[in-house]
Amino acid sequence: MYVCICKQITCGQIRAAAGAGANSVRDLKQQLGVASQCGKCAGCARGILEQARSGGPTNGAPRV
C-alpha cells in the first residue's frame, strides 16, 4: 500500500527502512523522500515506522 503518493513509497519500504535503522520521519525523508513534497504522508509514515520499530501490528494494512 502506498503511504507517500508523491514519491510512490510503500509501507513495505518504510518497514524495510526501519529495519535498516531509520527511527524518525527525518530519516525516512533522507533515505526515501517520504514527506519531501506535500508532507501529508508524514503522520502515517511516522505511525508505520513506530509500529515497525516496536514489532507491532500495522493497523491491518496489507504488507506490500
Ligand code: FES
Ligand atoms: S504524499 Fe508524501 S510528500 Fe506528498
